[in-house]
Amino acid sequence: MGPALVTPYALTVDAGVRDLRAADHLLHELTDGLALPEGTWGCTHLVRDDRPRVVLSLALPSAPLLRTTWERLAEAGQGALSPGLPDPAGRAVLYPGASALTGTLTVAELLARSAIDRVTVLGAPGDPDPGTRVVTRDHVRPQWQHGTLVLAATPALGGTLVPFEAPDPTPCCADH
Known part of the structure; x- marks a missing residue:
């Protein structure tokens, strides 16, 4: 909601x-x-x-x-x-629980500790396994989608996930 x-x-x-x-x-x-x-x-x-x-x-x-x-x-x-x-x-x-989303957590822990309703993996069907580890990078920015707070994640090394939004993104055309 x-x-x-x-x-x-x-x-x-x-x-x-x-x-x-x-x-x-x-x-x-x-x-x-x-x-x-x-x-x-x-x-x-x-x-x-x-x-x-x-x-x-x-x-x-x-x-x-x-x-x-x-x-x-x-x-x-x-x-x-x-x-x-x-x-x-x-x-x-x-949002409630945002400050508790630090370090590496399982999907189940991330959902239990915060107001996030769902985790999705870009390009993957269905939701990730609740035991999948999420490396938060201490930067978790879910989006509201149809009244549900959803964290978009991407696959990372070692079978982990990371939030799609990077904490320190490289600016467009940074090498120009």
Whole structure:
């Protein structure tokens, strides 16, 4: 179930960020600065219009916390704020259990420790065996797909899996 199904208390922050890494950093900075509770969801959303960018969403556990967060973000001038989520298909950065997904875990452990509902392997039919090891690289960014939080993974050495999204991707044309 997506953040809108978890809580109706959500807002979107459009700070004009252009890449995912900067959006992740800003999301962590905002939530740390606001001291938001563990039940807070933080996602990034790609906006593909005449001004492509990445917007942030926060889904909070209560109406009072939403009001306080809105007021503090507005006072700090952190970007344009709007109510609700920008779309249902965000990329989860902050979610229950995210901080426990470090090192190498089995698929079953990853699912049990976090809000992730499912792991898929790109190019493979069906779900991976629950005992398959996942090398998290301490960077697990699942995506919302039809109300389900899904981690896309790829095969790696030794029969392990790694999350599809690399923590430090090589920029396009880095060798030019």
